Each structure stands twice: as structure tokens, then as C-alpha cells.
Amino acid sequence: MNYNGSPGEVPTTSHIIPIGQQISQDVIPSIDHRCWNALPCLPPFAKDRGRTTIRNACRSFFNKGWDRACVYVLECRRNTHPASTAAEYQIDKILPWASEASRSRRPLYVGYTVDLLKRIDEHLNSPGAAGARFTTIFPPIRILDVSWYSHPPQARKAERITAQLLRERFPRDYVYQR
Numbered sequence: 474m475n476y477n478g479s480p481g482e483v484p485t486t487s488h489i490i491p492i493g494q495q496i497s498q499d500v501i502p503s504i505d506h507r508c509w510n511a512l513p514c515l516p517p518f519a520k521d522r523g524r525t526t527i528r529n530a531c532r533s534f535f536n537k538g539w540d541r542a543c544v545y546v547l548e549c550r551r552n553t554h555p556a557s558t559a560a561e562y563q564i565d566k567i568l569p570w571a572s573e574a575s576r577s578r579r580p581l582y583v584g585y586t587v588d589l590l591k592r593i594d595e596h597l598n599s600p601g602a603a604g605a606r607f608t609t610i611f612p613p614i615r616i617l618d619v620s621w622y623s624h625p626p627q628a629r630k631a632e633r634i635t636a637q638l639l640r641e642r643f644p645r646d647y648v649y650q651r
Contacts, residue, residue: 492627493634500620501638508579509548509614516548516615522597524590531589534619542628543589544635546618547582547596549611551575570649571610577647580611581639584651585632587625607649 490498509516517530534545574580582605586592593616600609620635622628636650 492631493638496620496631496634497638500618500635501642504546504617504639504642505548506643509550518597518612518614524594527590527593527597530616531593531619534589534616542585542587542622542625544583544585544620544622544628544632545589545593545616546635546639547584547593547608547613548615548617549580549582549608550614551580551611568606570607570647574607574611574647574649578643578645579647580607581617581643581646581648582607582611582613582650583632583636583639583648585625585628589619605651607651 509519517526520526534543582596584592584596584605593613596605596608596613600612620631622631632650636648639646639648
């Protein structure tokens, strides 16, 4: 449950909103339905994966508030590097989701972290190591949403709910959540 009142205001039962309802009302409608290649300009990670670009891409999400843990949604793209593409086809045999994600309208990654800047940097610049296997094959192209939570267990629960609601809202997209 999240408290959605004003700072300093004492919570009452009317201020407590179930986390699934909050995600359904606030997060899912804010997710851009357009694919990155339909945007008028290139998304930030298409040109640069440096820390300044990561910081700038995350900056607007820090305006939503900042707490101890967050759930983030990344839009990813197919890796066109020949070595990675060859590895992707071999991985298809081991990781069946890779083939399904390749055929989807757009691959989305939903994750949880207590250090957003570090985690996005790992996804972009440490493929296969600290970065997730999914983002090794499908590199992030832009951040679609970041939602902040005061407790890590609450964020982990919100991660699962966010992924499920995204699957319902965007059935042609592949939503990966570990």
C-alpha cells in the first residue's frame, strides 16, 4: 500500500491506495505507446551510452520523487552488431524468450533497483556481466518510466504488477521481468 497524501498530512484510510490500483492509474497510462523508431528524434541511448547521457535521461524521473527503491521500464531494440546477432541466434536455443521478443512489436524490460543510475549504466555498458541477459541481446534505447517506492519489498511487488499490467495493455509488445 502507498500513501498518496501531502507531506505532513496524517494518512487516513481514504489515502491508502492498493499498489496495483496505483500502478494501473498512474504508471501504465504514462507509458508511451509509440515505438522508439516512430519518434521525431532519436532517443538518448541511440547515440550515447555515457554517464552524462544516463544522468540526463533519468533526471526527469527524479522529479517524481526519490525514495529507497524504484521500478523502471526500458524500451529495448534488437542489437544489429553482427557478433551479437550471431550470439542471439545461438541463445534462442537456450533462452526461448529471445525468439519471441525478436518477433514482438517492441521489447520492454521491467526491473527493480535501489540505485537507478548505476543499474541503467550496467544495462548499457556491462552486457552479460552486471547487466541483464535480456538487455545484452536487446539493448535499452530509452527509459519509459520510473516509479519510486519507500521500501524495497514494495518495489519488488510493484515490479511484478507493472510487468503484468504492461502485458495486458500492450499485448503485441514483449515484456520481460525477471
